[in-house]
Structure formats: structure tokens, C-alpha cells
Amino acid sequence: MILRIALISSEKLPVPPVRGGAIQQYIEGILPYLREKHEITVYCISDLSLKNYEIVDGVTYIRLPARSKDEYFNLVTRLLAEFNYDIVHVFNRPRPIKKYWQSAPDSKYIISVHNEMFASKKISKNDAKECIEQVSAIVTISDFIQRGILKKYPQAEGKIRTIYSGVNLQQYQPVWSPAAQEIRKRIKSEYGINNARIILYVSRFSPKKGSHLVLQAMEEVIKENRQTVLLVVGSKWYGTDRVDDYVSYIYSLAKKIQGHIVFTGFVPPADIHKYYACGDIFVCASQWEEPLARVHYEAMAAGLPVITTNRGGNPEVVKGYRNGLVLSDYDSPEQFAAAINFLLKRPELARELGLNGRCLAEARFGYSRVAEDVLKLYEEM
CATH class of the missing domain: 3.40.50.2000 (Glycogen Phosphorylase B;)
Structure with a gap:
């Protein structure tokens, strides 16, 4: 009917x-x-x-x-x-x-x-x-x-x-696929990232999204892993790159990791998948009780290991699935840095978590x- x-x-x-x-x-x-x-x-x-x-x-x-x-x-x-x-x-x-x-x-x-x-x-x-x-x-x-x-x-x-x-599983190709590798090469060249490992952060800029914590964490990450770049995809609000006090604060933090950070500004949803193809590790830094951020599905579909916070519904698609790490000390830049460095030093584990995430996305998401x-x-x- x-x-x-x-x-x-x-x-x-x-x-x-x-x-x-x-x-x-x-x-x-x-x-x-x-x-x-x-x-x-x-x-x-x-x-x-x-x-x-x-x-x-x-x-x-x-x-x-x-x-x-x-x-x-x-x-x-x-x-x-x-x-x-x-x-x-x-x-x-x-x-x-x-x-x-x-x-x-x-x-x-x-x-x-x-x-x-x-x-x-x-x-x-x-x-x-x-x-x-x-x-x-x-x-x-x-x-x-x-x-x-x-x-x-x-x-x-x-x-x-x-x-x-x-998520659209046809659009979000896993990072090891030839299609994703081609996109990765093109975008890294466009932003001059070269051979660096990419920590991917896709979000609106907001204190409740924890944007500042990811930038603060990168100060520690690059001390141990110089060939690392934070790729920040997003802006203050949907469809705009306007700057307020918090965004100005984010830009001031970025000066401390100059040469290790790239801002894309607002990216239309139809193009977001291309940036996931560039990532090595994905970070979600939710500070509020997030209902369940859709970026988790996108990262899983792209075959990226996920680092997220134990806030709201976020852990429901990570905890127990061996596709990432869940941080209980969600407001600690040191914990974010430790988790990122942990995976950077264990590429085989990172690949396994990413593969598990893609399999989970195909089966359930x-x-x-x-x-x-x-x-x-x-x-x-």
C-alpha cells in the first residue's frame, strides 16, 4: 500500500x-x-x-x-x-x-x-x-x-x-580504496600537507564541541610527532565563515602550532567526504551531552580510527566495537594528546580500528x- x-x-x-x-x-x-x-x-x-x-x-x-x-x-x-x-x-x-x-x-x-x-x-x-x-x-x-x-x-x-x-556508504569510501587515495593525494597537495600524518577534526567551532581542546592537544602531539598536521574542517555556523570571540580564540591557539594546522572554512555537506579521505585519525571532542554526533558514522565509513568523548550518545557507536578510543577525561587536552600519540605510534592498531569501523558502518550504519x-x-x- x-x-x-x-x-x-x-x-x-x-x-x-x-x-x-x-x-x-x-x-x-x-x-x-x-x-x-x-x-x-x-x-x-x-x-x-x-x-x-x-x-x-x-x-x-x-x-x-x-x-x-x-x-x-x-x-x-x-x-x-x-x-x-x-x-x-x-x-x-x-x-x-x-x-x-x-x-x-x-x-x-x-x-x-x-x-x-x-x-x-x-x-x-x-x-x-x-x-x-x-x-x-x-x-x-x-x-x-x-x-x-x-x-x-x-x-x-x-x-x-x-x-x-x-551515512552514504557509496560516498564515504574507506581511506585504503583507490578512489580515496586519489582524493587524498589531491587535497594534501592543495593544502601543501605533503607526507604528514593527518589528525582530522570536522565540527562547528563551539566551546561545547571542544574545538579549543583539540588545538591545545596538538601542541603536545607535535612534540613527539613532528610530521603531523591537524586538518580542521568547519566553521562557526552552517554555511558561513563568520568570526566571533570564540573563533578568534581558536585562531590565536592556531598560531602556537603554525605549520601543523590547516583550516578549510565551511565545506558544503556534498564535499565533506573528500576530507575524510585525507585523515589518519579522527577526533570528536564533544564537551556537552551530545545526542550522538553524525561525524562518528562518517569517520567509521571512511575507515578511520575514532577518538571521542564519553559524553551523551557518542560512546554508543564506539565503546565495545573496537573501532576507536573513548575518553572519560573529556575536558583534558593532555588526554587527547595522549590518545592521538598512542595511535600514531601504533599504526597497525590504528588500521585495525579503522577497518573495524568500516565493517561496522557497512553492517549497521x-x-x-x-x-x-x-x-x-x-x-x-
């Missing part, structure tokens, strides 16, 4: 993810599989580089020129009333579900939760309880997020499940598996 399904993206960034965004990449990743089975409409915010309405590869895109979060919710609400969707799949915004449900009560609703959106500062208790009552299913991006919801709202039991995200889980959910409703 073909279902009419609306995917309601969050209001900050458009789909496809021309300006980045984990939710937007998730939606884009599963669309090719969903559209084979069902009639799909994607709602998202408008963007100057994209049409407000178009049909591409059988998927309808409705992009809304909203100037605020509430305006976006209101526009979606009005449009849901006009169309008869079987399922409305809302991403990361539980608060407006009451409006959506009142506007289109015959549809069935799913909420996918990618952050701690049921925390008291995000949603009132009454709104949270009504949301849980009105949806047929709650999907969380990690067990960490699921536990947080159940702790506050045990009535969600029975409706809630974790569906881990994933490709978009085909994510879509399969989502499609199964739709069929159960």
Missing part, C-alpha cells in the same frame, strides 16, 4: 542540506529509499539557492519563507490542513505537534528526536504529555536521548525506540538500514 507521507524538517536549514545540518542530511539520506515505496513531501525552510516548490526524483519539496520559528510552524499547520497525508513525520520539534494534530487529526504522527527536545527548557510538561499522547511513535537518535525522555515521561514507554542514523527501520515503522502504523 502506497502511503502519502509528509516529512517536516526543522525550521533552521533547508533540504537538501546545501548549508549543512544533521537532520537535513538524515532526511536526504533516507529519501531515495522512502520514495521507492511511498509518496513523499518534504517541508522545510526556504533558501535563496533553492526553489520554494519543486518535484525532484519523485519527491515534492515545499520550502516556506518563514521569518521565525512560529511563523514556520503556522505555515506548516495551514498546509497540513489542505492535504490528506496518511503519516506526518516531524523532525525534532515536539512543541507544534498539537497544532498539526488539530489541523489534520486524521493523519498519524511520528516525532523523531535528535536532541534533548523534551527537556523542561524546551517544552512545557503539558505540551510534552499531549505530544506523547498524540503521536503514534517516538524515534530517538540514540539510547541516551531515549533514556532522557523516559526518565521524565515514562508514559512514552511502548511508543519509543532508537533508530541510529547513518548505512542509510539503507536507517530507511529500512523507518519504513518498517510506517508499515506498523
Whole structure:
């Protein structure tokens, strides 16, 4: 049976993810599989580089020129009333579900939760309880997020499940493949990296992402491993290279490791995979209780050993899988340096961890598996 399904993206960034965004990449990743089975409409915010309405590869895109979060919710609400969707799949915004449900009560609703959106500062208790009552299913991006919801709202039991995200396994080729080796050679030449080992860091610049700790750690790394470069892929915010006080601080730290650091600035999501092909070791330095950063899937798919922090959902895809190291002293640059040096001195172990990561990505973290889980959910409703 073909279902009419609306995917309601969050209001900050458009789909496809021309300006980045984990939710937007998730939606884009599963669309090719969903559209084979069902009639799909994607709602998202408008963007100057994209049409407000178009049909591409059988998927309808409705992009809304909203100037605020509430305006976006209101526009979606009005449009849901006009169309008869079987399922409305809302991403990361539980608060407006009451409006959506009142506007289109015959549809069935799913909420996918990618952050701690049921925390008291995000949603009132009454709104949270009504949301849980009105949806047929709650999907969380990690067990960490699921536990947080159940702790506050045990009535969600029975409706809630974790569906881990994933990555495009065809796009992210392992570093030992001929295709990746060719990309590696080209990018290293472009940035003048030559024969240095590359520590890869892909992130927005933010204290909660621990960007400063990685740069501080490199001061110690290069004392023991001179032929090492930190390749920093990212910027302050999606789609822009603006500089604030924290970014200025990052640049001041970079002066201490001059000659051992390269900044790429913002890289469009469609090109990010190329930089993973350059890495030898991948570092995620999350300081906050990260729901589960998608960079872990990307690093695994690229066959890179992962160094991450014991924060939030991050350890769920590393701990026990022999694909990387998990740091409990997550705010210690010395611990990051020690972990990086440990793997640099043990290239065979680093290769083994990377190989294990690629095998794990192929088995559990490709978009085909994510879509399969989502499609199964739709069929159960």
C-alpha cells in the first residue's frame, strides 16, 4: 500500500542540506529509499539557492519563507490542513505537534528526536504529555536521548525506540580504496600537507564541541610527532565563515602550532567526504551531552580510527566495537594528546580500528538500514 507521507524538517536549514545540518542530511539520506515505496513531501525552510516548490526524483519539496520559528510552524499547520497525508513525520520539534494534530487529526504522527527536545527548557510538561499522547511513535537518535525522555515521561514507554542514523556508504569510501587515495593525494597537495600524518577534526567551532581542546592537544602531539598536521574542517555556523570571540580564540591557539594546522572554512555537506579521505585519525571532542554526533558514522565509513568523548550518545557507536578510543577525561587536552600519540605510534592498531569501523558502518550504519527501520515503522502504523 502506497502511503502519502509528509516529512517536516526543522525550521533552521533547508533540504537538501546545501548549508549543512544533521537532520537535513538524515532526511536526504533516507529519501531515495522512502520514495521507492511511498509518496513523499518534504517541508522545510526556504533558501535563496533553492526553489520554494519543486518535484525532484519523485519527491515534492515545499520550502516556506518563514521569518521565525512560529511563523514556520503556522505555515506548516495551514498546509497540513489542505492535504490528506496518511503519516506526518516531524523532525525534532515536539512543541507544534498539537497544532498539526488539530489541523489534520486524521493523519498519524511520528516525532523523531535528535536532541534533548523534551527537556523542561524546551517544552512545557503539558505540551510534552499531549505530544506523547498524540503521536503514534517516538524515534530517538540514540539510547541516551531515549533514556532522557523516559526518565521524565515514562508514559512514552511502548511508543519509543532508537533508530541510529547513518551515512552514504557509496560516498564515504574507506581511506585504503583507490578512489580515496586519489582524493587524498589531491587535497594534501592543495593544502601543501605533503607526507604528514593527518589528525582530522570536522565540527562547528563551539566551546561545547571542544574545538579549543583539540588545538591545545596538538601542541603536545607535535612534540613527539613532528610530521603531523591537524586538518580542521568547519566553521562557526552552517554555511558561513563568520568570526566571533570564540573563533578568534581558536585562531590565536592556531598560531602556537603554525605549520601543523590547516583550516578549510565551511565545506558544503556534498564535499565533506573528500576530507575524510585525507585523515589518519579522527577526533570528536564533544564537551556537552551530545545526542550522538553524525561525524562518528562518517569517520567509521571512511575507515578511520575514532577518538571521542564519553559524553551523551557518542560512546554508543564506539565503546565495545573496537573501532576507536573513548575518553572519560573529556575536558583534558593532555588526554587527547595522549590518545592521538598512542595511535600514531601504533599504526597497525590504528588500521585495525579503522577497518573495524568500516565493517561496522557497512553492517549497521548505512542509510539503507536507517530507511529500512523507518519504513518498517510506517508499515506498523
